[in-house]
Every structure is written in C-alpha cells, then in structure tokens.
Amino acid sequence: MDTTTTATVVLKKSQRAVQIECPASISAMCSLTQIQQFPPLVSWLQSLDHQMATATDSNSISISKLSIQGVDAFKSGKIGFLKFSTDAYHYDNNNNRKKSIPGIVFLRGSSVAVLVILRTTKSAKVLSSSHLDSDYMVMVEQPRVAVPSFALQELPAGMTDGDDAVGVSTAVREMLEETGITVTPGDLISLSEHPLYPSPGACDESVALYACEKHVSADEIESIRGRLGGLSDEHITVRLVRVCDVWKQATDLKALAALYLWDRHNNNNNQN
Known part of the structure; x- marks a missing residue:
C-alpha cells in the first residue's frame, strides 16, 4: 500500500492553509521539499493566494488540498513538469451555493x-x-x-x-x-x-x-x-x-x- 507524505503551506495574504499530499512512490524519486520549491508551483500558489485574498462573496474559489499525481524531471535532475489534482470548489455566498469545479492541473511554467x-x-x-x-x-x-x-x-x-x-x-x-x-x-x-x-x-x-x-x-x-x-x-x-x-x-x-x-x-x- 502506497503511503502518503504531507506538508501544509499557509498562504501569506489570504492566510488560507493548503495541504500538499504526495504518494511515497513519487516522493522516493523526488522529495516533497523539492516539489514545493518547483518555481511554477511557487508561482501558482502565489497567484492562488492573491485570488483568494481579493475574492468577493459572490465569486470565490476554495482550494485546501493538492494531491500530487506525477512528476517528470529533466536529465539534470530539475523538475520539468508537475501534475496534481485539487479539491476545488466555487462559492457564491449570495446564493448560498457551493459547487465542485474541475481541478486537474499540469504545471510547466x-x-x-x-x-x-x-x-x-x-x-x-x-x-x-x-x-x-x-x-x-x-x-x-x-x-x-x-x-x-x-x-x-x-x-x-x-x-x-x-x-x-x-x-x-x-x-x-x-x-x-x-x-x-x-x-x-x-x-x-x-x-x-x-x-x-x-x-x-x-x-x-x-x-x-x-x-x-x-x-x-x-x-x-x-x-x-x-x-x-x-x-x-x-x-x-x-x-x-x-x-x-x-x-x-x-x-x-x-x-x-x-x-x-x-x-x-x-x-x-x-x-x-
């Protein structure tokens, strides 16, 4: 059974916590720390933080978890591509609605x-x-x-x-x-x-x-x-x-x- 390594990132502007889950089969080849330092992921989390911090009650997105699904590295050892899924939900507080939205992401920068x-x-x-x-x-x-x-x-x-x-x-x-x-x-x-x-x-x-x-x-x-x-x-x-x-x-x-x-x-x- 594949165990999971987890880490929690607290976004600075919105103060939202995002959990990152990575199967042991992936973290054995590429550590979760290395994944967290992948520049496109850092940029993606910064953009997510900005969106969450500036969202209105009538149009907001909630993402609290990322599940790493795949990592591809170049010959140099640097990460080239990262794929993960998210638990993404769209909120419309004015109408008291919560709806799941597509949350599969392929990062390449x-x-x-x-x-x-x-x-x-x-x-x-x-x-x-x-x-x-x-x-x-x-x-x-x-x-x-x-x-x-x-x-x-x-x-x-x-x-x-x-x-x-x-x-x-x-x-x-x-x-x-x-x-x-x-x-x-x-x-x-x-x-x-x-x-x-x-x-x-x-x-x-x-x-x-x-x-x-x-x-x-x-x-x-x-x-x-x-x-x-x-x-x-x-x-x-x-x-x-x-x-x-x-x-x-x-x-x-x-x-x-x-x-x-x-x-x-x-x-x-x-x-x-």
Whole structure:
C-alpha cells in the first residue's frame, strides 16, 4: 500500500492553509521539499493566494488540498513538469451555493515564442504590416509526440529560465539554438502587455510573444531554408513560410496570435 507524505503551506495574504499530499512512490524519486520549491508551483500558489485574498462573496474559489499525481524531471535532475489534482470548489455566498469545479492541473511554467519576419529587398520600402509573396515567417519543424505529429511547424519557442522573468534572454537563446539566427534583446518587440494562456483549462503555461523583422537578401533566404537546428536531443528543421500563407497553413496558435498582434502593433504605429 502506497503511503502518503504531507506538508501544509499557509498562504501569506489570504492566510488560507493548503495541504500538499504526495504518494511515497513519487516522493522516493523526488522529495516533497523539492516539489514545493518547483518555481511554477511557487508561482501558482502565489497567484492562488492573491485570488483568494481579493475574492468577493459572490465569486470565490476554495482550494485546501493538492494531491500530487506525477512528476517528470529533466536529465539534470530539475523538475520539468508537475501534475496534481485539487479539491476545488466555487462559492457564491449570495446564493448560498457551493459547487465542485474541475481541478486537474499540469504545471510547466512560463515560455516564450518569437515571430521573425524576413523581408527581401523587394519589400524593404513597404509598410511592415504588408504580406507580400517575398516576405517569410521563420518556423521550426520537429516531431511532437503529444499531438502526435512527426513534422509540426511552429514558432521558435522555449521554456523560460527561473531568473528570466520576461523571457527576453530565453528568446535570444532559443532563436540561435533552433534556427541559427542571431537576434539581440534590442531587436525584440513585446507583442502583448500580459502573457497569453494557450490551455488554461488544465495547464498553467503562459507564453510571452516577441517579434522582430530582418531585411535579408535572396541568398540569405536560401541559406536559412531547410537549416538543421536544435540541441542534441532535438530534431529541428528550419522552414520558411510565406507570411501571406500563414493564416491557412499554420496549426500553431502561437504563430497565428503573434502574426495578428504584430499586424496590430504596426498598424497602430503607422496611424500614429
């Protein structure tokens, strides 16, 4: 019979107590202390604390227990992903109602994605929001087992480091690792004031979107097209998709959202 290790965390603002339960089969591989120090869990509990402390009587959520269901670690030993269930309830004190709500959570933390538009000499003097046949978006093609797809095209992206709160240094690193294209922090434009949530029904992942534009020659376009990238355990091929075709070809929501926000950013600047 699997025994359970428990710990209680008292949230600072709301003063609510949250019990964390972890089966011995999991804590034997990854201690409960290590799990509690996992940055995405720390951030999640802080957000929960804020929500509980500022909730109104007509709209509040109660969570007093987390049950750890799975932990996945990287080769380095650091936790990469955490899955748990909660005893989540929605309260409406005005109507004296209490209702159970979905409480399965998959934690992986914050990430960043980069939209890079390559423009040739042909489009150099055209407004940035134009979608000419000679304009390309940089995509990376790689196998994604979760979908599953053996050749999914998406924006260059990656999980942020714990000390990279806004994701800029991660964006610079991922672009170089995955595509071989060098960008600097000064090249990047933030596309939204707040991170975006691709799947908030079950996952905490937030995505910060950045964009930059580069003017390149036809020879440079051909040197980038089909380039191999990624780390030793990744299998990445760089693909160039005509910007005017992205809306009907892309299955990556990050790419579609980034292109829309990039257009809005440029249109707003042109109007000003």
